[in-house]
Amino acid sequence: MSEKKKVHDIPRASRLSIAPMMDWTDRHCRYFHRLLSRQSLLYTEMVTAPALVRGGAMHLLEFDPAEHPVALQLGGSDPQELAQAARLGADAGYDEINLNCGCPSDRVQSGTFGAVLMKDSALVSECVAAMIEASDVEVTVKCRIGVDDQDPAHVLPEFLSRVAAAGCGRVIIHARKAWLQGLSPKENRDVPPLDHDLVLRMKALFPGLHISINGGITSLDQARGFLDAGLDGVMVGRAAYHHPAEILCAADRVIFGAASDSDPVEVARAMIPYINAHIAAGGRLHQVTRHMLGLFAGRPGARAWRRILSEGAHRPDAGPELLEQGLEQIELAPGATAV
Incomplete structure (x- = not known):
C-alpha cells in the first residue's frame, strides 16, 4: 500500500x-x-x-x-x-x-x-x-x-x-x-x-x-x-x-479552542433541509428526530419538545413542521432566553 x-x-x-x-x-x-x-x-x-x-x-x-x-x-x-x-x-x-x-x-x-x-x-x-x-x-x-x-x-x-x-x-x-x-x-x-x-x-x-x-x-x-x-x-x-x-x-x-459555541435552536432549524431531503427520498421523520429528543435536556420547554417529537414523528405524514412546533415550546417556555 x-x-x-x-x-x-x-x-x-x-x-x-x-x-x-x-x-x-x-x-x-x-x-x-x-x-x-x-x-x-x-x-x-x-x-x-x-x-x-x-x-x-x-x-x-x-x-x-x-x-x-x-x-x-x-x-x-x-x-x-x-x-x-x-x-x-x-x-x-x-x-x-x-x-x-x-x-x-x-x-x-x-x-x-x-x-x-x-x-x-x-x-x-x-x-x-x-x-x-x-x-x-x-x-x-x-x-x-x-x-x-x-x-x-x-x-x-x-x-x-x-x-x-x-x-x-x-x-x-x-x-x-x-x-x-x-x-x-x-x-x-x-x-x-x-x-x-x-x-x-x-x-x-x-x-x-x-x-x-x-x-x-x-x-x-x-x-x-x-x-x-x-x-x-x-x-x-x-x-x-x-x-x-x-x-x-x-x-x-x-476542547479545540474555537471562538464560540453552537446554538441548539439554530442546529434544530439547520436539520430541516436534511429532513426534507430524507423524506423526499422515502424516509420517515422519526428516523432522524429520534436522535434529537435530548437536544434541550435541562432547558425550559424540553419536556414539551420531547413529547411533540415522540408522539408525532411516527405519523406517516409527519414533516419538519413538527420541529417548528417543538421549537415554539422552547422559545416560549417560561424562563427561556429571548433570541
Missing part, C-alpha cells in the same frame, strides 16, 4: 470523539452531531466485515460528506475479510478504519469478534496488520482493559504491545472489563468498575502510542481533565447522545 491518505487531521479531531453505539450513531445521528460540533471525530455504528464482504451490504457504508471527519468501525476476526472490508471503507471515503475489540454482545461473541478478541492478541495483531496493508487510511483499535478473569494490569500492556508492533499507532481504551458470561451488554456498560488510572498508566508505559480514554465520561470538564493529565483523546458515549447540547455545543471551544 502507498503512503496513508490524510484528508483531515484525525489525531487532532480525536481529542474529542463520539463513541460508536449500536442502533444510535447511524448516519442521521452523525449528521446532527456534526452540526453541533464541527471538529469532533464521529464514529459509525459497528459494521461487520462479513456483512460487507459476504453480504454485499454496501448501503451500510453510506454517509453524508458533511460528516467528516468520520471513522468506520468494523467487527470481525478473519484477517483477510477485515482487510477487504477496510479497503471498502477507505474507498468509500472514511477518514479512519477502527477494529472493534470491545463489544460484549452475545451476537458478537458468536462471531468470535468484539471483546472476545481481548483473549487473542496474536490474532488481533494479525488482523490489524492485514487491515493496514489493505487500507490507505489509518487503522485503529478500540478495546476493553480485559475480559472475564483476566488481570488488566498484565493483559492490557501485552495487548497494546502487540497491536503497536503490528503498526497501529492509535487506540481507544474503554476503561472497564467486559464480562462475556453473566452480564448483558447493557450491564457491561455500567457494572464492571471503571479503572481510568490504568489507562493513564498505559500512556506512561507507551508514550509513543496515541491513547484515547472511553467509559464513564459525562462532561467536557472531565474530558479536559484527562487531556490535561496527558492522554491524547477522550471518547464520550451515552452522555453525548442523551445530552448532545451539553457535550457538543461547547466542544469546539473547550
Whole structure:
C-alpha cells in the first residue's frame, strides 16, 4: 500500500470523539452531531466485515460528506475479510478504519469478534496488520482493559504491545472489563468498575502510542481533565447522545479552542433541509428526530419538545413542521432566553 491518505487531521479531531453505539450513531445521528460540533471525530455504528464482504451490504457504508471527519468501525476476526472490508471503507471515503475489540454482545461473541478478541492478541495483531496493508487510511483499535478473569494490569500492556508492533499507532481504551458470561451488554456498560488510572498508566508505559480514554465520561470538564493529565483523546458515549447540547455545543471551544459555541435552536432549524431531503427520498421523520429528543435536556420547554417529537414523528405524514412546533415550546417556555 502507498503512503496513508490524510484528508483531515484525525489525531487532532480525536481529542474529542463520539463513541460508536449500536442502533444510535447511524448516519442521521452523525449528521446532527456534526452540526453541533464541527471538529469532533464521529464514529459509525459497528459494521461487520462479513456483512460487507459476504453480504454485499454496501448501503451500510453510506454517509453524508458533511460528516467528516468520520471513522468506520468494523467487527470481525478473519484477517483477510477485515482487510477487504477496510479497503471498502477507505474507498468509500472514511477518514479512519477502527477494529472493534470491545463489544460484549452475545451476537458478537458468536462471531468470535468484539471483546472476545481481548483473549487473542496474536490474532488481533494479525488482523490489524492485514487491515493496514489493505487500507490507505489509518487503522485503529478500540478495546476493553480485559475480559472475564483476566488481570488488566498484565493483559492490557501485552495487548497494546502487540497491536503497536503490528503498526497501529492509535487506540481507544474503554476503561472497564467486559464480562462475556453473566452480564448483558447493557450491564457491561455500567457494572464492571471503571479503572481510568490504568489507562493513564498505559500512556506512561507507551508514550509513543496515541491513547484515547472511553467509559464513564459525562462532561467536557472531565474530558479536559484527562487531556490535561496527558492522554491524547477522550471518547464520550451515552452522555453525548442523551445530552448532545451539553457535550457538543461547547466542544469546539473547550476542547479545540474555537471562538464560540453552537446554538441548539439554530442546529434544530439547520436539520430541516436534511429532513426534507430524507423524506423526499422515502424516509420517515422519526428516523432522524429520534436522535434529537435530548437536544434541550435541562432547558425550559424540553419536556414539551420531547413529547411533540415522540408522539408525532411516527405519523406517516409527519414533516419538519413538527420541529417548528417543538421549537415554539422552547422559545416560549417560561424562563427561556429571548433570541
